[in-house]
Every structure is written in structure tokens, then in C-alpha cells.
């Protein structure tokens with residue numbers, strides 16, 4: 001008996017659209033406009049190949065029209081995937097306000113304007129208008145940092161990891177660095193204190209125990225080859241209960257009595273006291289400087305709320321030594337970061353930081369404010385939507401994130417969504433597929449939207465997106 005399949009397969013194969021035909025479609029034209037001809041050809045080829053295999057496996061659509069239709073929808077999906085690669089704006093509805101995966105700190109309006117208006121073209125990066133000579137790179141941001149923290153001098157590098165590495169390499173290569181066992185931490189993203197020490201050429205000298213380290217433990221460890229005492233703020237975890245560590249002032253006294261540098265990696269970079277908002281464990285940079293710590297480093301894009309950077313402050317001569325080290329050249333920041341930092345630090349200088357800097361706005365938003373905003377939003381959304389979306393409000397907790405303030409979870413009020421035609425997993429995916437993508441959490445069988453991390457301008461977009469679901 002004759003097998004009809006080979007005939008059917010070869011007739012289907014003959015109906016398969018060619019790469020050239022696919023490149024004539026409107027969808028291909030769109031892909032070419034956005035991603036270039038090479039990418040469009042690649043996508044068309046892959047599409048043909050997949051369809052060919054489906055025909056050979058006998059799972060293909062029937063008929064030329066449906067083959068072309070299938071090819072077009074496959075190419076369209078590939079085009080969408082292509083446009084999502086790289087850095088794209090999203091709406092962060094997770095309630096995690098220093099969200100490392102979503103770009104850490106959102107910039108203030110002033111910082112955005114400074115990047116575009118002051119730094120994106122030619123600018124005074126290393127030029128002094130008064131003298132028409134070469135100017136000092138980073139001087140604006142560094143002066144502001146000194147003014148705000150009371151430090152003698154400052155220098156800015158690519159991030160806090162780079163700052164720690166550079167400081168250790170400059171002052172402790174080949175020497176012992178005394179550090180408490182309770183501070184040998186991992187920040188995430190591969191920043192592990194013992195590894196950074198090893199890479200910089202410093203020798204780890206751990207003292208005390210995980211939960212208790214006394215001043216005498218440090219004292220006993222100091223010897224011939226000691227170069228530095230290091231204190232690291234255990235940013236993303238917390239030891240509670242039977243704990244002990246010396247006060248900064250005691251370590252300062254010990255270090256200076258032994259002619260050693262005391263370096264504090266403060267991590268999150270709180271420039272003002274945030275204990276009112278539950279962040280009483282965050283070291284305030286100015287307080288460390290006032291206590292006499294020689295060098296302090298911290299991130300520019302955590303609680304400071306600016307561009308990615310690592311800020312180093314401290315004693316004048318030590319900072320100049322860092323600036324003159326050949327590694328500084330490899331780790332310094334670009335004009336865009338300086339512009340964002342200057343604008344953000346300006347808010348601290350004018351004491352408008354809680355009004356102007358998004359992470360501090362979010363931190364200082366009260367539970368009542370959030371509840372009121374969310375309640376209004378829920379009402380408007382319910383009135384606008386076609387009835388498929390079920391909208392509730394649910395008390396919950398926002399998260400500081402970014403390796404800062406573990407255990408600090410400001411009370412919030414979430415929108416809690418379910419949909420009559422979609423599971424919560426599908427609903428969450430539909431939000432991610434929207435333009436701009438909305439990143440939300442699933443909890444208690446609902447999709448949760450925390451408006452704490454959504455700006456007022458984004459709120460309008462979010463309303464549009466949600467009322468179309």
C-alpha cells in the first residue's frame with residue numbers, strides 16, 4: 001500500500017515561503033527599521049528552518065496561507081524579543097525601591113536634566129572656565145561631598161566594590177588587614193570581602209567571632225606587618241541577640257595609637273540620619289568622619305539615590321594618594337555620573353533631599369499616603385476597566401533592597417489583582433509584555449502592585465495598561 005505522507009510533505013515543502021518572500025512582508029520591514037537587515041535575514045532564515053522541521057515532523061500548519069500566517073507571527077514575536085534586549089525602561093511595581101536588577105536608584109529629575117543638559121555634549125569635565133586651563137576632574141561632586149559629610153577630601157570611582165579594591169590596593173598590598181569575623185560578608189553579585197582583599201594583594205587577618213568581636217581582639221592581632229584596620233557594614237544581613245563590636249571612636253583610637261589607617265566600607269551611603277524610617281543601623285557618613293575614621297567608602301546608587309559610583313571620603317593626604325595611583329585611572333567615572341552626582345548632592349546641600357530624590361521620597365512616604373493613593377487608583381481602575389479585572393487593596397510591606405537595611409519593611413498598601421480570563425501567572429506575564437513592561441509580584445494568588453515604587457507620571461501609564469487588560 002502506498003504511503004500518502006511523502007507526497008503531502010513534499011507538497012507542503014513546496015508551499016513553504018522563501019526567505020526572500022518573508023523579507024518582503026511588513027513585519028520584516030519593521031524589523032529592518034529597528035534592528036537592521038542582517039537581523040531580519042537571520043530571523044527569516046530561522047523561521048523558515050523551524051517551519052521546515054515542523055513539516056518534516058508532520059506538525060506543520062496546512063496550506064500556503066496558514067504557513068505564511070504562522071511565519072509572520074513567528075517573525076513578529078522574534079522582532080518583539082529583539083527589541084527587549086538591552087536597557088529598556090520598565091515600571092517597577094514590586095515595592096523594592098533599590099532594585100538591583102531594575103537599575104538600583106531611579107534618578108531625580110534634576111539628575112536626569114543635568115545628564116542631558118550639562119554633560120551629554122561638550123562640558124567642563126576637565127576644563128576650568130576661569131583660567132581657560134585644564135580643570136580638576138570631578139571637582140564639583142567632590143566639593144559637595146566634602147561639604148555634606150565634613151570630610152577633608154573625596155574621590156569618586158566606578159562603584160563601591162572598585163572603591164574597596166582601590167583603597168586596599170593602595171594602602172594594604174602585602175600587608176595584613178585586621179577585620180572582625182562578623183564582617184567577612186558577601187554583598188551579592190560576587191562582592192565577597194575576603195576575595196576583594198585577596199585580589200588587592202592584602203592579607204586577611206580575621207579576629208573575634210561571628211557575633212562578638214571586642215576591641216582587645218583587634219588589639220591582639222596588630223603586629224609588625226599590619227597595614228590597616230577594616231570595618232565593613234554588614235549591609236544585607238543582621239546579627240541579633242548576643243552581639244558586640246567596638247564603637248567607631250574606640251577603633252579610631254586604637255588605629256591611630258598604632259599608626260594604622262582605619263577604613264570603613266559603609267556600603268549604602270546614608271548621608272543623613274534615616275533612623276526615623278527604621279534605618280537606624282545605617283552608618284551616617286558624616287558621623288564616621290566626625291568620629292575620626294580615616295577613609296570611608298560607599299555607593300552612589302543605593303541610599304544616596306544617584307548614578308552608579310563608589311565614593312571615597314577621608315583624610316586629605318590619603319585621598320590624594322588614591323587619586324595619584326595608576327589604578328584610579330582605570331576605575332574613575334565618566335562625565336554622566338559626575339553630572340548626576342552633582343545634581344543629587346545639590347539636593348542634600350539644599351536639604352531638599354526627601355522631596356527631590358526618588359529613593360528618599362519612597363522611603364519617607366507614610367503608610368497612610370500610600371493607602372490613600374492606592375485606594376484612589378483602585379477606584380479609578382475599577383471604573384475604567386471592562387469588568388474582567390478584579391481589583392482589591394491589600395496591606396503589605398515594601399522592601400528597601402539593594403543590599404541595604406535587611407528587616408526594614410515599610411508598611412504599604414498593594415493593589416491586589418486577579419483576572420476572570422487569566423491565571424495570576426498569565427496576568428503577571430501580560431504585565432511584563434506591556435509597553436512599557438510592568439514588573440509586579442505574585443503573592444497569595446494575586447498579582448500585587450505596590451505604588452510606592454511607581455512615580456506619579458508612571459501611575460497614569462499604569463492605569464492605561466491595567467484598564468486595557
Ligand SMILES: *Cc1c(COP(=O)(O)O)cnc(C)c1O
Pocket residue numbers: 159160161162164187191232233234235236265266267268298299300309310402403
Ligand atoms: C553594596 C556594597 C558594596 C558594593 O557596592 P557597589 O556600589 O555595588 O559596588 C560594597 N560594600 C558594602 C558594605 C556594600 O553594602
